[in-house]
Amino acid sequence: MRIDMSDTPPIITLLTDFGTRDIYVGVVKGVILARCGAARIIDLSHEVGQGNVHEGGYLLASAWGYFPKATVHCVVIDPGVGGDRRILAAEVGGQHFVAPDNGVLTEVFNDTAPTRVVSVENQSLMIQPVSQTFHGRDIFAPAAAALASGTKLDDLGPATQSWLKLPRVEPVEQDGEVIGQVVHIDRFGNIITNIRAEDLPNEPRVQIARHAIHGLAESYQSVPRGELLAIVGSTGRLEISINQGEAAGLLAASVGDPVYVRTASE
Amino acid sequence: MRIDMSDTPPIITLLTDFGTRDIYVGVVKGVILARCGAARIIDLSHEVGQGNVHEGGYLLASAWGYFPKATVHCVVIDPGVGGDRRILAAEVGGQHFVAPDNGVLTEVFNDTAPTRVVSVENQSLMIQPVSQTFHGRDIFAPAAAALASGTKLDDLGPATQSWLKLPRVEPVEQDGEVIGQVVHIDRFGNIITNIRAEDLPNEPRVQIARHAIHGLAESYQSVPRGELLAIVGSTGRLEISINQGEAAGLLAASVGDPVYVRTASE
Amino acid sequence: MRIDMSDTPPIITLLTDFGTRDIYVGVVKGVILARCGAARIIDLSHEVGQGNVHEGGYLLASAWGYFPKATVHCVVIDPGVGGDRRILAAEVGGQHFVAPDNGVLTEVFNDTAPTRVVSVENQSLMIQPVSQTFHGRDIFAPAAAALASGTKLDDLGPATQSWLKLPRVEPVEQDGEVIGQVVHIDRFGNIITNIRAEDLPNEPRVQIARHAIHGLAESYQSVPRGELLAIVGSTGRLEISINQGEAAGLLAASVGDPVYVRTASE
Numbered sequence: 001m002r003i004d005m006s007d008t009p010p011i012i013t014l015l016t017d018f019g020t021r022d023i024y025v026g027v028v029k030g031v032i033l034a035r036c037g038a039a040r041i042i043d044l045s046h047e048v049g050q051g052n053v054h055e056g057g058y059l060l061a062s063a064w065g066y067f068p069k070a071t072v073h074c075v076v077i078d079p080g081v082g083g084d085r086r087i088l089a090a091e092v093g094g095q096h097f098v099a100p101d102n103g104v105l106t107e108v109f110n111d112t113a114p115t116r117v118v119s120v121e122n123q124s125l126m127i128q129p130v131s132q133t134f135h136g137r138d139i140f141a142p143a144a145a146a147l148a149s150g151t152k153l154d155d156l157g158p159a160t161q162s163w164l165k166l167p168r169v170e171p172v173e174q175d176g177e178v179i180g181q182v183v184h185i186d187r188f189g190n191i192i193t194n195i196r197a198e199d200l201p202n203e204p205r206v207q208i209a210r211h212a213i214h215g216l217a218e219s220y221q222s223v224p225r226g227e228l229l230a231i232v233g234s235t236g237r238l239e240i241s242i243n244q245g246e247a248a249g250l251l252a253a254s255v256g257d258p259v260y261v262r263t264a265s266e
Numbered sequence: 267m268r269i270d271m272s273d274t275p276p277i278i279t280l281l282t283d284f285g286t287r288d289i290y291v292g293v294v295k296g297v298i299l300a301r302c303g304a305a306r307i308i309d310l311s312h313e314v315g316q317g318n319v320h321e322g323g324y325l326l327a328s329a330w331g332y333f334p335k336a337t338v339h340c341v342v343i344d345p346g347v348g349g350d351r352r353i354l355a356a357e358v359g360g361q362h363f364v365a366p367d368n369g370v371l372t373e374v375f376n377d378t379a380p381t382r383v384v385s386v387e388n389q390s391l392m393i394q395p396v397s398q399t400f401h402g403r404d405i406f407a408p409a410a411a412a413l414a415s416g417t418k419l420d421d422l423g424p425a426t427q428s429w430l431k432l433p434r435v436e437p438v439e440q441d442g443e444v445i446g447q448v449v450h451i452d453r454f455g456n457i458i459t460n461i462r463a464e465d466l467p468n469e470p471r472v473q474i475a476r477h478a479i480h481g482l483a484e485s486y487q488s489v490p491r492g493e494l495l496a497i498v499g500s501t502g503r504l505e506i507s508i509n510q511g512e513a514a515g516l517l518a519a520s521v522g523d524p525v526y527v528r529t530a531s532e
Numbered sequence: 533m534r535i536d537m538s539d540t541p542p543i544i545t546l547l548t549d550f551g552t553r554d555i556y557v558g559v560v561k562g563v564i565l566a567r568c569g570a571a572r573i574i575d576l577s578h579e580v581g582q583g584n585v586h587e588g589g590y591l592l593a594s595a596w597g598y599f600p601k602a603t604v605h606c607v608v609i610d611p612g613v614g615g616d617r618r619i620l621a622a623e624v625g626g627q628h629f630v631a632p633d634n635g636v637l638t639e640v641f642n643d644t645a646p647t648r649v650v651s652v653e654n655q656s657l658m659i660q661p662v663s664q665t666f667h668g669r670d671i672f673a674p675a676a677a678a679l680a681s682g683t684k685l686d687d688l689g690p691a692t693q694s695w696l697k698l699p700r701v702e703p704v705e706q707d708g709e710v711i712g713q714v715v716h717i718d719r720f721g722n723i724i725t726n727i728r729a730e731d732l733p734n735e736p737r738v739q740i741a742r743h744a745i746h747g748l749a750e751s752y753q754s755v756p757r758g759e760l761l762a763i764v765g766s767t768g769r770l771e772i773s774i775n776q777g778e779a780a781g782l783l784a785a786s787v788g789d790p791v792y793v794r795t796a797s798e
Contacts (some may be wrong), residue, residue: 013562017559020313022309022311022325022452023325023326023329025311026308026310026311027329029308030334030337031332033334034332034334037274040565041308042546042561043557043558044555054472059554062559066563067566068562068565068566081485081486082486082487084487085483131499132497133485133497133499134500138500160714187553187582197633219615220615220616231664233665234669240557241665286575286577286579287718292545292576292577293594293595296574298604299600299603299786300598303540303600304541307574307760346753347751348750349751399722399763399766399771400765409557454596468780487637
């Protein structure tokens with residue numbers, strides 16, 4: 001085996017929009033285990049919105065850094081399956097990614113530049129005949145299993161220097177105000193923004209819809225139960241929450257909504 | 267150990283109607299690991315409709331062929347738990363199945379004849395006292411763990427030559443028309459029929475409800491976004507889909523609905 | 533390694549209220565695998581009601597006894613995250629638990645007295661800087677991985693003799709009647725009570741809301757399809773069910789509702 005995995009089994013994560021009611025995830029796992037019997041398969045999520053490349057990319061970028069070296073992340077959020085989009089395999093920070101060339105890797109690549117990217121084209125590694133509706137089974141799973149077994153990236157297909165990048169959505173600063181936006185709403189109704197902790201003034205006044213929040217909370221418990229708060233969340237970004245409540249529901253917040261931050265004194 | 271598993275750990279899949287909100291799946295996994303510490307447990311799905319033997323059988327038949335030799339499939343869709351239905355253990359194509367004798371294995375057995383079937387009756391392998399409401403924990407899980415550990419099929423109980431078979435639902439041909447039916451609707455709203463690719467005319471005209479589709483698409487991308495298409499899906503059967511949309515919702519299609527195929531020229 | 537695990541890999545279970553739509557569960561698994569590469573991670577459930585310590589405690593108590601020795605149960609139902617509640621690590625019946633000190637371990641400890649409990653305070657085992665909103669990632673997962681790797685309980689923090697206990701909800705007996713309550717409603721609509729089999733009279737008359745059930749069923753199949761029945765369920769407690777139906781829906785039953793049992797002859 002090419003990559004050092006000491007005596008721990010290789011890890012393959014799955015991030016898809018397949019849901020868990022059907023058998024698609026199970027079939028992908030069967031294909032992986034038939035080709036890499038030692039693989040440990042970890043579900044990142046299978047409930048990404050159908051074809052929602054932005055959501056999938058956000059979730060992937062939040063998670064991959066916590067996995068050990070040599071992990072293979074297999075990402076099948078692929079509304080263009082069967083069309084002419086390519087499938088990429090990439091090495092990034094000592095880990096591997098297999099994903100459609102539809103921008104879903106944009107945030108990962110923004111975090112850490114890939115050291116090598118190939119276009120997955122080696123037919124001999126695919127399940128033949130390749131279905132035109134389930135590349136997760138016929139191309140992605142075999143590619144991930146191959147990488148987990150020590151196959152070299154270059155054996156999957158030719159190197160490539162270009163790929164689809166989604167536009168970077170960064171906060172802007174204007175008249176002393178930071179204008180960001182909602183990038184995710186989690187299960188708890190927490191509203192996660194793209195504004196980094198280091199872009200916040202000392203005494204921020206955070207505005208979303210018609211609500212203003214003064215100051216940053218140290219923890220959810222810093223305010224009474226049921227009250228709104230602004231906090232630096234676990235990814236180092238500004239979040240808006242309710243202590244033991246659901247902020248997104250109360251504020252009718254959606255991904256893409258603007259969030260305004262200025263110093264409280266103004 | 268009896269079956270060759272080289273140095274890869276034994277695989278046990280689970281297919282149930284337990285849902286994932288309760289602890290039932292977790293308990294089954296605990297029982298398996300307490301009896302076969304090396305087992306790798308893979309969830310096929312836990313969201314089969316309650317007691318829906320047809321749906322479970324369809325999903326199982328779509329998935330098992332992708333798993334490696336010696337995999338044990340543990341199927342607990344068992345509305346008759348505690349009644350007089352038997353529990354079967356079978357060897358099929360080098361893999362093992364543990365399932366209630368309620369027809370859920372019909373499609374698997376139609377695909378590949380079982381080489382041996384036994385009725386699971388060996389009390390010494392069960393958790394005692396056996397609950398009358400949770401045989402998944404007390405009988406199925408121990409039986410699957412035993413098979414994964416190398417216990418012989420015949421040690422589980424006496425051989426049997428008969429079992430419950432669900433009626434086979436095959437398309438019929440009539441006046442040059444193939445009449446099939448909807449067998450599954452997946453998470454994406456794809457409508458999956460029981461009509462095989464080889465039963466389709468060259469230029470098919472597919473009719474479902476009041477909608478007619480002319481010709482077969484090569485991929486979802488072959489038609490504009492939002493348009494209906496007919497395609498040979500990943501299981502080799504005719505499917506009706508919408509490119510990046512949900513066909514079943516638009517057509518109000520349900521499992522069992524008829525689908526008519528004739529040549530487009532007629 | 534300190535605890536005997538023969539040649540089977542260490543098992544870590546996860547019980548959370550994180551849901552599976554977000555990436556939180558995946559991140560916890562990444563942290564565990566980065567620190568204990570051999571760990572086998574088993575999902576108990578991630579769909580506990582948000583912050584529902586009672587439900588989580590009930591589910592945990594129903595499951596842990598089926599796992600093998602040396603299993604580590606990592607419980608993150610933690611509405612007080614970031615506040616001043618402690619995090620406990622405990623040894624109980626040869627297994628380990630990591631959980632917030634919010635009463636979620638009450639039922640486990642009622643079943644089997646813990647042999648040792650510590651307060652998790654060893655900063656060197658945590659991910660630094662510790663987020664104030666995601667202790668599952670920064671404290672619980674590293675602590676569970678440490679225990680699974682053989683780190684001693686005492687290396688996690690100082691021993692403690694006191695912790696939060698939820699009030700014990702036991703049935704009462706009054707005028708020859710046992711008055712218990714609904715403690716859980718499962719996916720099948722089964723109504724699970726806190727009344728033990730051994731507290732039932734020979735010929736019980738079970739009353740819930742305006743419905744009375746005479747006698748105990750041997751199995752769901754003992755009554756016609758669609759009929760109410762009372763039965764001793766898989767945890768040894770009285771349950772109220774409908775054969776192939778959903779009792780809780782029909783009876784509009786909720787957790788906490790009273791259930792009355794007397795002898796049928798009265």
